[in-house]
Amino acid sequence: MVSTRAVPNLAFRRLRGPRSAGEFAAAVRRSAREIGEQVACDARYIGRVESGEIRCPNYAYERVFLHMFPGTTLEDLGFSPRASVRGRAARPADAPPPTAPPPEPGGDDEESDVLRRVFMTSGTTAVAAVSLGLGLGGPAAALPLQRRVGDTEVSAVERAVRQIRVLDDRHGGDWLYRRASQPLRAAYALLDAGTVSRRSTADRLHSGAGELAISVGWLAHDSGRFEDARSHYAEALATARVAGDPALEAHAFCNVSFLARDTGRPREAVRAAEAGQRAAEPLGSxxxxxxxxxxEAGGRAGLGDRTGCERALGRAHAAFSRGSSGADPEWMSFFREAELEMLEAQCWAALGDWARAARHADLAVRLQDPHFTRNLALYRAELTWDLARGGRPEEAASAGHAVLDLLDEVQSSRIRAILHATVGALGPRTGMPREVRDFLDRYESVPACPANPSPSGV
Structure with a gap:
């Protein structure tokens, strides 16, 4: 019940403007995701704030509101000082707010608590203390209170990028995404501090923060959080432009193109790929x-442009045949012949040439290094889909069993969505061979699969 002493928060109401309470709550949730927070904001919460029932928000909402309205204080937003509400001493303006407790580990899996908590300031750009470790075989890199950022801090950012990529290669993005936002916030806090000791260190920090944004964006992409992925990729692209870093810019455009293709925007996929190629020209890779x-070929296939797709595939094969070089970016370790075959398979699938798609997907499966568990599961899922659409249900069922064998290790909404679509393509059990029915029965025993993202060619 609202207290009789509650005073309406008119300042907060003015900030909402013409938006409905529900629309404003949605904006709050989006802003929370941008900084790695999770708040269950709805129209009712906004109403409680505006009525004065909530005199001061909790620390999570405080971080979100100050992110939404930079340069303001809680008092500017119409809230009461925390000390007057909580009955305790107020925090100094430059002191970090208490953080929420870390997520509880899932079962006995040590990797479920992958990223250590990050402690950041509110209202200033100084970093109080940051943990960028991944708790898997080495201590976290603790960054002490200081005004200058050096090699130790930048190395922690770079190490976080590498460890996230290793975990993603093994397990996929679903369980890792929520945890990965914390080191990303830490990296950008270091950038915001603007106190890097040397220019070379500043360049490394910009590159590391941008690569971390792309890695977190990919985890969002792989787990079906497309708007989050788009935001992280845009952040990386902006960082690349500010720093004048063509390598980071090319990487960001590469992922923007991939996301656009996966979300049904093939023309944007082509434009982003072309921009990435322009950025990559001086890099020598x-x-x-x-x-x-x-x-680019994937985008043109999505447009139904077979000729343009084949030309882009030709350029890809010609460049790939030149081999690896010292100029190849570190993040491209996944891009081997198996990935080349897989991406070509997706092009033919998008063009409806299922037999050709299946041949390339099968080759990708046979060429893939088993270390890249997530990609192996993805390649098998794509093969399953291509075979099902190509009218080869028994072969599709056999490939599908191989995907299910890996789902205990791999958590990827993208892979599960391909299986979900494949089951739909196989149709009802009536009249199906025994092997297909066995696959469908086994599939039904796994947790429900999300409807998005769609596999290529759908």
Whole structure:
């Protein structure tokens, strides 16, 4: 019940403007995701704030509101000082707010608590203390209170990027995404501090923060959080432009193109891939040019432009055949012949040439290094889909069993969505061979699969 002493928060109401309470609550949730917070904001909560029932928000909402309205204080937003509400001493303006407790581990899996908590300031850009470790075989890198950022801090950012990529290769993005936002916030807090000791260190920090944004964006992409992925990729692109870093810019455009293709925007996929190729021209990496040409080919396939797709595939194969070089970016370790075959399979699937798609997907499966567990599961899922659409249900069922064998290790909404679509393509059990029915029965025993993202060609 609202207290009789509650005073309406008119300042907060003015900030909402013409938006409904529900629309404003949605904006709050989006802003929370941008900084790695999770708040269950709805129209009722907004009403409680505006009525004065909530005199001061909790620390999570405080961080979100100050992110939404930079340069303001809680008092500017119409809230009462925390000390007057909580009955305790107020925090100094430059002191970090208490953080929420870390997420509880899931079962006995040590990797469920992957990223250590990050402690950041509110209202200033100084970093109080940051943990960027991944708790898997080495201590976290603790960054002490200081005014200058040096090699130790930048190395912690770079190490976080590498460890996230290793975990993603093994397990997929679903369980890792929520935890990965914390080191990303820490990296950008270091950038905001603007106190890097040397220019070379500043360049490394910009590159590391941008690569971390792309890695977190990919985890969002792989787990079906497309708007989050788009936001993280845009953040990386902005960082690349500010720092004048063509390598980071090419990587960001590569992922933007991939996301656009996966979300049904093939024209944007082509434009982003072309922009990435322009950024990559001075870098001297044929493999990077090959991957960007494949991204373009995927976009053109989505447009139904078979001729343009084949030309882009030709450029990709020509560049790939030149081999690896010292100029290849570190993040491209996944891009081997198996990935080349997989991306080509997706192009033919998008063009409806299922037999050709299945041949390339099968080759991708046979070529793939088993270390990349998530990609192996993805390649098998794509093969399952291509076979099902190509009218080869028994072979599709066999490939589908191989995907299910990996789902205990891999948590990827993208892979599960392909299986979900494949089951729909196989149709009802009536008249199906025994092997297909066995696959469908086994599939039904796994947790429900999300409807998005769609597999290529759908």
């Amino acid at each position: 044929p493999r990077l040019r090959a991957l960007l040409a494949l991204r």
